[in-house]
Amino acid sequence: MKMTRRTGLALVLAMATGLFGGMTAKAAEPLKVGFVYVGPIGDHGYSYQHDQGRLAVEKHFGDKVKTTYVENVAEGADAERVIRQLAAAGNDIIFTTSFGFMNPTAKVAKQFPKVKFEHATGYLRGPNLATYMARFYEGRYVAGIAAGRLTKSNKLGYIASFPIPEVVRGVNAFTLAARSVNPKAEVRVVWVNSWYDPGKEREAAEALMAQGVDVLAQHTDSAAPVQAAEEKGVWAIGQASDMSRFGPKSHLTAIVDDWSGYYIDRVQAVMDGTWKSTDTWHGFDADMVRLAPFNPATPADVKAEALSVEQQIKDHKLHPFTGPIKDQSGKEVVAAGKTVSDADLLKMNWFVEGVIGSMPK
Amino acid sequence: MALHLELRPEPSRAMLFVAPMLAIALTVATGGVLFAALGFSPLPALKVFFLSPLGDLYGISELLLKATPLAIIAVALALGFRGNVWNIGAEGQLIMGAVASGGVALALYDVSGYWVLPVVLLAGVAGGALYAGIPAFLRIRFHANEILTSLMLNYVATLFLAWLVHGPWRSPEGYNFPESRMFTDSALMPVLLEGTRLHVGALLAPVVALIAWVILSRSFLGFQIKVIGMTPAAGSYAGFGPKRVIAFTLMFGGGMAGLAGAMEICGPIGQLVPTVSPGYGYTAIIAAFLGRLHPFGILLAALLLALTYIGGDAAQISLGVPLAVTQVFQGMILFFLLACDVLIRYRVRLAARPSLGGAA
Numbered sequence: 271m272k273m274t275r276r277t278g279l280a281l282v283l284a285m286a287t288g289l290f291g292g293m294t295a296k297a298a299e300p301l302k303v304g305f306v307y308v309g310p311i312g313d314h315g316y317s318y319q320h321d322q323g324r325l326a327v328e329k330h331f332g333d334k335v336k337t338t339y340v341e342n343v344a345e346g347a348d349a350e351r352v353i354r355q356l357a358a359a360g361n362d363i364i365f366t367t368s369f370g371f372m373n374p375t376a377k378v379a380k381q382f383p384k385v386k387f388e389h390a391t392g393y394l395r396g397p398n399l400a401t402y403m404a405r406f407y408e409g410r411y412v413a414g415i416a417a418g419r420l421t422k423s424n425k426l427g428y429i430a431s432f433p434i435p436e437v438v439r440g441v442n443a444f445t446l447a448a449r450s451v452n453p454k455a456e457v458r459v460v461w462v463n464s465w466y467d468p469g470k471e472r473e474a475a476e477a478l479m480a481q482g483v484d485v486l487a488q489h490t491d492s493a494a495p496v497q498a499a500e501e502k503g504v505w506a507i508g509q510a511s512d513m514s515r516f517g518p519k520s521h522l523t524a525i526v527d528d529w530s531g532y533y534i535d536r537v538q539a540v541m542d543g544t545w546k547s548t549d550t551w552h553g554f555d556a557d558m559v560r561l562a563p564f565n566p567a568t569p570a571d572v573k574a575e576a577l578s579v580e581q582q583i584k585d586h587k588l589h590p591f592t593g594p595i596k597d598q599s600g601k602e603v604v605a606a607g608k609t610v611s612d613a614d615l616l617k618m619n620w621f622v623e624g625v626i627g628s629m630p631k
Numbered sequence: 632m633a634l635h636l637e638l639r640p641e642p643s644r645a646m647l648f649v650a651p652m653l654a655i656a657l658t659v660a661t662g663g664v665l666f667a668a669l670g671f672s673p674l675p676a677l678k679v680f681f682l683s684p685l686g687d688l689y690g691i692s693e694l695l696l697k698a699t700p701l702a703i704i705a706v707a708l709a710l711g712f713r714g715n716v717w718n719i720g721a722e723g724q725l726i727m728g729a730v731a732s733g734g735v736a737l738a739l740y741d742v743s744g745y746w747v748l749p750v751v752l753l754a755g756v757a758g759g760a761l762y763a764g765i766p767a768f769l770r771i772r773f774h775a776n777e778i779l780t781s782l783m784l785n786y787v788a789t790l791f792l793a794w795l796v797h798g799p800w801r802s803p804e805g806y807n808f809p810e811s812r813m814f815t816d817s818a819l820m821p822v823l824l825e826g827t828r829l830h831v832g833a834l835l836a837p838v839v840a841l842i843a844w845v846i847l848s849r850s851f852l853g854f855q856i857k858v859i860g861m862t863p864a865a866g867s868y869a870g871f872g873p874k875r876v877i878a879f880t881l882m883f884g885g886g887m888a889g890l891a892g893a894m895e896i897c898g899p900i901g902q903l904v905p906t907v908s909p910g911y912g913y914t915a916i917i918a919a920f921l922g923r924l925h926p927f928g929i930l931l932a933a934l935l936l937a938l939t940y941i942g943g944d945a946a947q948i949s950l951g952v953p954l955a956v957t958q959v960f961q962g963m964i965l966f967f968l969l970a971c972d973v974l975i976r977y978r979v980r981l982a983a984r985p986s987l988g989g990a991a
Binding site: 304310338339340341342344345346347348350351352354355356358359369370373381393432433434435463616617618619 | 689693696697790793797806807808809810813826828895898899900901902904905906907908909940941944945947948949951954
């Protein structure tokens with residue numbers, strides 16, 4: 271009783287003065303874990319999946335951890351303040367989950383050398399700043415296999431957010447996969463310039479369907495395209511979360527982000543004192559990317575083929591970016607048998623053959 | 632017995648000051664009830680929300696940092712609002728200011744010198760002012776409604792900035808991510824307090840407020856703004872049309888929004904990114920009205936709004952209060968302020984209902 275009261279007091283003091291570290295006996299206290307989300311948590315989507323990871327950490331460690339999150343943090347001047355507040359409040363490890371938090375995280379990491387920082391999707395690292403991201407393109411490749419098989423019009427649609435390498439990689443993986451099983455398939459890309467804008471996403475979905483697209487994929491966060499597909503009776507592939515409840519008939523599968531395993535490992539590493547600044551890029555192999563269950567109406571052979579491709583990628587027998595790969599002009603960019611290196615994947619800014627549409631430049 | 636509103640013979644000067652205080656008190660009281668309803672004990676929650684950001688020097692520096700762009704933009708917008716010129720495009724003007732200053736900062740990437748930053752900031756002012764010149768020209772020349780034109784231009788500015796950072800101004804070292812290079816020290820705002828992000832721009836906010844006050848209360852232009860604001864026709868009888876007022880207030884508002892944009896990218900952000908403002912250009916409109924369109928009132932209003940943002944973060948971090956509560960707080964302040972405005976022009980009387988209305 272006395273002990274907890276004293277540590278409680280120390281904690282309050284530490285928070286009040288903004289100083290933390292070394293003041294209190296750490297073993298007696300829960301490890302504090304902070305999360306910064308770019309969007310509201312809501313009930314599906316990118317930030318929601320990160321929050322599911324946070325909840326998994328809480329469930330796994332029980333009262334050995336105390337987690338805190340700040341949602342809907344604007345990328346820009348505000349991010350640094352929020353990250354710093356979390357560090358000053360005594361969090362031992364802080365996950366900043368959007369690309370735009372990179373420079374702010376790096377700045378705060380320099381000011382708080384004892385706190386561990388983890389930034390998702392960026393490339394800046396430091397002694398106490400690690401990076402992590404998921405190979406979502408693996409999921410998109412499998413979805414592309416199913417889409418290439420299911421399309422009757424040979425027109426696939428892709429609702430894209432911003433022309434950053436992550437998104438471009440996804441479009442390319444989806445296209446390569448679809449054309450590997452159906453050389454006539456083409457992928458039409460519409461940019462909505464937003465990660466989450468149900469109105470624009472729906473418009474994009476409708477415009478694509480009006481052009482004859484019969485399988486929709488999306489790299490935006492709302493369920494609007496899935497809903498629009500449900501109304502028109504075409505297939506849709508969900509993003510970040512399982513979106514099947516928004517389109518029971520249309521939802522083919524979804525590329526699901528699963529951060530739980532990574533977050534638990536990293537928190538454990540801080541507890542054990544083995545945390546190191548690393549650069550993690552996992553996919554199916556570490557269950558960081560999963561596919562939502564296929565729609566019950568999916569033809570059995572299509573489903574079996576997709577799952578077999580998933581297994582091959584998981585076992586590192588198949589790399590989605592294996593040549594020959596041609597760009598939009600038909601020029602061979604990757605020779606047969608060669609695979610695109612991670613370094614080139616990370617800065618990919620060109621489309622493969624079969625993508626209709628251009629990068630806004 | 633019932634409450635009655637009675638028109639005052641003239642607006643109450645006392646209420647002009649009491650009404651905002653009352654609005655804040657009502658917000659705090661309702662906020663306490665809200666916290667209690669959500670299962671937080673009200674007093675500690677209110678303390679975290681409103682006082683914890685002021686608990687240390689760093690917190691205060693962040694408050695001033697956040698209030699600076701709000702205050703600079705709102706003070707300038709208020710001049711226009713006084714003169715019936717409704718510039719809703721400060722967000723776009725801020726972005727174009729950031730674009731112009733960012734362009735200069737990138738062009739002078741390898742140059743160092745004390746003159747770099749002033750040139751960069753002036754480019755920001757010019758960028759914002761020229762961008763606001765478009766709705767000014769359209770209004771003067773074609774009588775196009777500046778509310779619509781200035782608002783629509785916000786979207787154009789956002790997309791223009793996005794195009795620049797995705798394309799020509801993208802950092803060569805940045806893995807094709809949409810960001811410019813980080814600016815060099817010559818183009819960065821000097822920090823006022825070691826260890827904080829508070830930069831010299833914070834000193835400009837009171838200066839801009841003072842300039843606006845002098846214009847408004849001591850200059851012929853200010854007189855014209857007020858006359859046209861109250862009765863547009865009176866201006867033309869007195870021999871001056873609205874053109875000068877429209878051009879000046881729009882471009883002054885744009886220039887100051889551009890300055891705020893330049894100071895954001897040369898201050899806390901340090902580079903051009905797709906999102907340079909979390910909506911300062913819109914929030915500034917609220918700050919202008921919360922400050923009753925008076926330059927010094929606006930300084931206080933900007934501080935108060937900044938406090939609700941930072942307090943909202945603090946409440947999320949230390950109590951787990953959802954973000955929506957912050958937004959409810961901001962809504963309540965404005966709502967109560969508008970409601971309390973009634974007291975300026977009306978008196979509340981407790982009186983028996985006149986017989987005409989039937990039984991009391």
